[in-house]
Amino acid sequence: MTTLSDQPKQGQDARAGKAPVVRGHYIEHWDAEDVDAWEAGGKDIARRNLVWSVIAEHVGFSVWSVWSVMVLFMPFDVYGIDAAGKFFLVAVPALVGALLRIPYTVATARFGGRNWTVFSALLLxxxxxxxxxxMVNPGASYTMFMLAAATAGVGGGNFASSMTNINAFYPQRLKGWALGLNxxxxxxxxxxxxxxxxxxxxTVGNTEPYLVCAxxxxxIAVAAVGAALFMDNLGNQKADLRSMLETLRFRDSWILSFLYIGTFxxxxxxxxxxxQVLQINFLAGGDTPAQASLHAAQIAFLGPLLGSISRPFGGRLADRIGGGRITLYTFGAMVLSTAILVVAGSIDDATPGAASGTAMTALIVGFVAxxxxxxxxxxxxxxxxxxxxxxxxxxLDGLDDEGRKAWSRNMSGALMGFAGAVGGxxxxxxxxxLRASYLSPAQSATTAFWVFLGFYVLCAVVTWFVFVRRTAAKEGAGQPIAVKP
Structure with missing residues (x-):
């Protein structure tokens, strides 16, 4: 007679008997490359963790970028902060979020992916x-605004811990899609x-910004509770600071981190x-502050939305064609898109009144691209x-197949955190x-666009030289490569 104790445990497959065992949201051994275990139930566990990782990271990104929205609610006559001050205000959470990505990378291995996701969500x-x-006390000092913006950086750190965690859950053949989706x-x-x-x-104008926060x-509560109920900790996940330091011994680690500055x-x-760029241009075109805020908000979300949607497809294309080639083509296209911004800025600088409509259209097209x-x-x-x-x-010598998989997984997770920090x-x-460009005598973004164009040219050259031109030689020599595995 079969008793309850004879039944398969949660996460096990009665037929195969090789699926990971989940006890109290803890999986002692996880091997995503084990096809039998993956098909027997591992993929369902990975998918569940991916879903809630995405939700928690999604909320983290929103909080990280909250000041890009708040500045649209901050007319100068109420808050006393000019355009240059606003650009600096939104740069602060970007800086803090970038720096936090290094400790956040090792946090999932130290505290568990589920545990850290819950904590980091509540920290938001x-x-x-x-x-x-x-936002309901506009008379506060600029220092207070800077401090509040700095705390928003914790949302940027969530990306590193989430990516490191999901990297451990998925096999190599699916990492491009899984990491791209995450x-x-x-x-x-x-x-x-x-x-x-x-x-x-x-609905209520640009005077009620606290509603966004509410x-x-x-x-935030939904993300924290969902992660607590549906995510798991992995017992064999490792990504400590020593692993991160070890990744920096490889030249390609530094080069990829540099390229990530150009993409992320x-x-x-x-x-x-x-x-802000849109708001400044609408104000220059004669809009009132309220109208400029509305018109900017109507367009501003489109670029980040399309950029977010395109990311998983970048991973999928890299799975099929090779990361080096796709990255090279991408930087080449970014050079052309930035050239559109340069032309738009130059036209607007030369004849702002007559050409403002044309310049604005080109500006939007270039940014969205x-x-x-x-x-x-x-x-x-x-x-x-x-x-x-x-x-x-x-x-590597002296390691069996399992050891090589673990080393590759740990090093990848560590570099994702470092590259994410540098990219941020x-x-x-x-x-x-942009702040310096608007403070220049021309008081426009054209100089900044020229700087961006030159940087993308450099990124394209580096990608071609390191990851495309010498691909065949690297494969033959057994050196690190960044092509289709």
Missing amino acids: LVPTLLTLWL AGGGNIGVPVIQLVGLMVIA IYLVL GSFIGFSFAFG LFVLSGIGNGSVYKMIPSIFEARSKT LGGVGINLV
Whole structure:
């Protein structure tokens, strides 16, 4: 007679008997490359963790970018903060979020993916409540606004812990799609909070910004509770600071981190700045502050939305064609898109009155194209990371197949955190360059557009030289590669 004790445990498959065993949201041994275990139930566990990882990361991205929305509610005559001050204000959370990505990378291995996701979600309450308080007290000092913006950086750290965690759950053959979906679902938190801001402005005007924060207090609670109920901790997940330091011994780790400045740095930097650039241009065209806020909000969400959607497809294309090639094509297209911005800025600088409509159309087209391309590049660069270490693991001596898999997984997770931190600094750079450009005698963004164009040319050259031109030689020599595995 079969008793309850004879029944398969949660996560096990009675036929195969090889599925991971889940006890109290803890999985002692996880091997995503074990096809039998994956098909017997492992893929369902991975999918469940991916869903709630995306939700928690999504809310984190929204809170990280909350000040890109708040500045649209801050007319100078009420808050006393000019355009330059606003660009600096949105650069602060970008900086803090980038720096936090390093400790957040090792947090999932140290505390467990589920445990850290719950904690990091609840931590988002701090910046949300501070922002709410400041927006109903516009007389607060600029220092207080800076401090509140800095706390929003915790939302940026969520990306690193989420990506490291999901990297451990999925096999190499599916990492491009899984990591792209996880990151894209998180990235889409940027346009979503901008849409929430648009709805508030459209319904009650630009005088009730606290409503945006109130909505996100509820969403933070949903993310934390969902992660507590449906996510799991992995017992054999490792990504400590020693692993991160070890990744930095490889030249390609530094190069990929640099390229990520051009992809993710562009996405997050433009996400924070796009609304302000639009608002400035609408004000220059004769809009009132309220009209400029509404018109900017109606457009600003579109770029981050398309950039978020395109990210998983960048990972999928990299799975099929190769991360190096897709990244090269992406940077080439980003050069052309930035050239459109340069032309738009030059036209507007030369004849602002007569050509403002043409320049505005070109500005929007150029920015939206950059968002889409940066999303594709995000997916392809992150696909390159596990590919590099999978190839490198095959050259290691003294390790069995299981040891090579573990080394590749741990190193990939560690580099994702470091590359994410370096890439996030690109968002700081974009806002500081735009701030300096608007403070120049021309008081326009054209100089900043020239800087961006030159940087993308450099990224394209580096990608071609390191990951495309010498692909065949690297494969033959067994060196780290970033092509289709």
